[in-house]
Amino acid sequence: MEQFSYIDASPNLDVIFSALADPTRRAILSRLADGDASVGELADPFDISQPAISRHLKVLERAGLVERGIDEQRRPAKLKAEQMALAVSWLEDFKKFWGSSFDQLDDLLTVMKQNKKEDSNHE
Amino acid sequence: MSELPEFILDRVFDAPKELVWRAWTDPKYLQRWYGPGAETTIHQFDLEPGGLWLNEMRWGEKAMYHKVVFKEVDKPNKLVWHHFSSVDADWNDAPNPMMPHWPKALLTTVTFAESDGQTKMRLKQVPMDATAEEITCFAEAMAGMENGWGSGFAIMDTLLEELK
Numbered sequence: 001m002e003q004f005s006y007i008d009a010s011p012n013l014d015v016i017f018s019a020l021a022d023p024t025r026r027a028i029l030s031r032l033a034d035g036d037a038s039v040g041e042l043a044d045p046f047d048i049s050q051p052a053i054s055r056h057l058k059v060l061e062r063a064g065l066v067e068r069g070i071d072e073q074r075r076p077a078k079l080k081a082e083q084m085a086l087a088v089s090w091l092e093d094f095k096k097f098w099g100s101s102f103d104q105l106d107d108l109l110t111v112m113k114q115n116k117k118e119d120s121n122h123e
Numbered sequence: 124m125s126e127l128p129e130f131i132l133d134r135v136f137d138a139p140k141e142l143v144w145r146a147w148t149d150p151k152y153l154q155r156w157y158g159p160g161a162e163t164t165i166h167q168f169d170l171e172p173g174g175l176w177l178n179e180m181r182w183g184e185k186a187m188y189h190k191v192v193f194k195e196v197d198k199p200n201k202l203v204w205h206h207f208s209s210v211d212a213d214w215n216d217a218p219n220p221m222m223p224h225w226p227k228a229l230l231t232t233v234t235f236a237e238s239d240g241q242t243k244m245r246l247k248q249v250p251m252d253a254t255a256e257e258i259t260c261f262a263e264a265m266a267g268m269e270n271g272w273g274s275g276f277a278i279m280d281t282l283l284e285e286l287k
Contacts, residue, residue, distance in 0.1 A: 014224040014260040021263045090221060091264060098246060100159030102134050108146055108156045109138040116142070 016087040019063035024048070025056050029065065032079035036069065042077065128262035130229075130248040140237035143244065144199030147233070161187075170196055176204070177214055190214050191231075202233045205251060224260035226250035 019025055028042055043053045057077055060066040064083040069076040136143050146152045150168040157163050161180035168176050176191035190210045195203035206229040211217040219225050228251040236243045250261045 012224070013222050014256075014263075017260060017263040021266060094264070097159055098132050101157055102136075104156035104159070105143075105146055106136065108152060109136055109142060112142055112146060112152070113138055 013087055013090050016063045016065065016083055017091075019059050019065055020087065022056070022059075025060055028053070028056055028060065028077075029079060029084070032066065032077055036076040036078045038074040038076050127249045127253075127258065128265045130246075130261075130265055132246045134244045134246075136242045136244060137240075138242060139240055140199050140235050140242045143235055143242040147202065148196075148198075158187075169193070172196060179212075186212070188212055188214065200235055202231075204231050205229075206231045206248065222260065224254075224256040225264075226253045226257040226261050228252060 020029075024046065027046070031037060031042060031045070039050050039053050039057065042057075043050045046053065057066060057068070060077075061068065065080055066077050067080055069078060138146075146156065148170050150165040153168070154163040154165045157178070158180035161182055164179045164181070166177040166179060168174075170193060172194055174193045176193065178189050178191065180187045180189075188210050190207040192205045192207075193202070194205060195201060207216065207227060208229065209217055209219040209225065209227060216227060229248040230251045232245075232247045234245050250258055253261070
């Protein structure tokens with residue numbers, strides 16, 4: 001992850017998956033979905049230090065999932081929905097590919113069974 | 124990472140194995156169900172070890188291509204193939220712009236077992252000749268599919284509510 005020297009406006013989805021693979025980072029995102037929060041506010045419910053929260057935020061920032069406010073004191077973290085939507089929908093598409101195809105196969109098999117019955121009736 | 128991440132999908136079809144096999148291996152039938160909501164064209168289909176399945180899926184202007192090389196054909200029990208999901212219209216390897224570390228090839232195994240006139244199918248996909256990055260990318264996507272992403276979807280729900 002550390003190879004990124006700048007914050008990419010449109011990071012690759014694998015960077016997003018990687019950022020989302022950690023339960024603490026997902027919990028941070030859940031918290032941010034309720035509203036912007038400072039590092040201190042984010043660290044509160046977790047049993048980890050503020051520097052550790054800051055490190056997690058950096059990973060989320062690099063994945064384009066979070067942005068930090070310019071307020072010098074608090075630098076509140078804010079959730080960026082677009083990247084999240086991109087990753088979630090990509091994963092959904094992969095999962096749906098086979099599932100939806102198999103729904104179509106179900107329908108086709110019903111037709112094939114019907115045709116087979118008709119064929120054997122003609123014999 | 125010693126063990127490769129797997130994508131496994133189990134499904135029961137209400138039809139005998141012989142019929143399910145035909146729907147899978149006769150391109151005339153296969154192109155009717157393969158690809159969700161897509162207009163699927165099968166350009167080549169040689170059902171034998173080393174044989175190719177060249178597949179085009181089209182959703183209006185958008186097209187996706189994949190290349191399959193069959194490895195094992197055990198009628199009507201088992202199909203094994205190498206699945207190349209990222210190829211261009213000339214069937215050459217092309218990087219996936221959205222997922223540069225998605226495995227280029229997936230070893231795919233489909234098995235069929237019949238009981239009481241129904242067919243139990245299992246589809247398994249594992250990364251093949253994958254780099255460490257590809258394995259990690261696939262593992263994280265698979266882990267996300269099984270767990271964890273619940274909160275991802277919950278966040279999406281919250282955001283969509285807000286956007287309404």
